[in-house]
Amino acid sequence: MLRLGDEAPNFTARSTQGPISLSDYRGRWLVLFSHPADFTPVCTSEFVALAKAAGEFAALDCALMALSVDSLYSHLAWIRLIHDMFGVTVDFPIIEDPTLEIARAYGMIGCDAVDAAAVRTTYFLDPDGVLRASTCYPAEVGRSVDEMLRILTALQRVHRGSCLVPANWTPGDDLLRVPRASVAEIVKEKNAGDWFYTTIPDKGAA
Numbered sequence: 109m110l111r112l113g114d115e116a117p118n119f120t121a122r123s124t125q126g127p128i129s130l131s132d133y134r135g136r137w138l139v140l141f142s143h144p145a146d147f148t149p150v151c152t153s154e155f156v157a158l159a160k161a162a163g164e165f166a167a168l169d170c171a172l173m174a175l176s177v178d179s180l181y182s183h184l185a186w187i188r189l190i191h192d193m194f195g196v197t198v199d200f201p202i203i204e205d206p207t208l209e210i211a212r213a214y215g216m217i218g219c220d221a222v223d224a225a226a227v228r229t230t231y232f233l234d235p236d237g238v239l240r241a242s243t244c245y246p247a248e249v250g251r252s253v254d255e256m257l258r259i260l261t262a263l264q265r266v267h268r269g270s271c272l273v274p275a276n277w278t279p280g281d282d283l284l285r286v287p288r289a290s291v292a293e294i295v296k297e298k299n300a301g302d303w304f305y306t307t308i309p310d311k312g313a314a
C-alpha cells in the first residue's frame with residue numbers, strides 16, 4: 109500500500125500515447141488515476157470532464173495519466189467513441205494494466221474493492237514522484253474535477269513549506285501561516301493566539 113510521503117513505484121507500460129514510464133514525469137506534478145472499466149457510464153463522464161479540463165491541469169504544470177485493466181485496444185476504441193459522442197479528444201495517456209501489476213504495486217486493489225473493476229483511485233505525485241495526496245471512490249460515484257484541481261493547487265501551495273491550507277479553501281482565499289515554534293517568537297506576537305493561527309494572503313503560484 110502506497111502511503112503519503114512514499115516515492116511512487118516506477119513502471120513502464122503501453123499507453124494510448126505510446127510506451128511510457130513513470131520516471132518520464134519527474135520534474136512535473138502528475139495526477140495518476142485508475143478507473144474501473146472502459147465503456148462504462150461514470151468513467152465516460154469522468155474522461156469527458158478531464159479531457160475538457162486538461163488545459164487547467166497543464167496550466168498548473170501537471171500531467172494526467174489514467175490506468176485500468178482494460179487492453180490498449182479497448183482504451184483506443186473507447187477514446188474514439190468518446191471523440192464521436194462528445195466531441196472531445198482524450199489526449200492524456202491511458203495505461204493498460206492487464207496483469208494488475210501496477211495496481212497491486214500501488215495498493216489500488218486493496219483500497220476499497222473486491223475486484224479490480226471496482227477501483228477509482230487518484231494519486232497526486234509531486235515533481236520528485238512522491239505521493240502527496242490520494243483519494244479512493246467507489247465505482248458508482250464519479251470524481252469532481254474541480255476538487256482534483258483544488259487539491260492539486262493546495263498541494264502546490266504547501267509544497268513551498270511556508271503556508272498551510274485551511275478548511276474549504278479555494279485558490280485566492282487566505283492561507284494560514286506555519287505556526288511559530290519558539291518562545292522567543294511567540295512572545296513577540298501581538299495577540300495570544302497569533303503564534304498558531306494567522307491568515308496570510310494567497311499570492312498564487314508565486
Ligand code: BEZ
Binds near residue numbers: 144145148248
Ligand atoms: C461506471 O463507470 O459507470 C461503473 C464502472 C464499474 C461499476 C459500476 C459503474
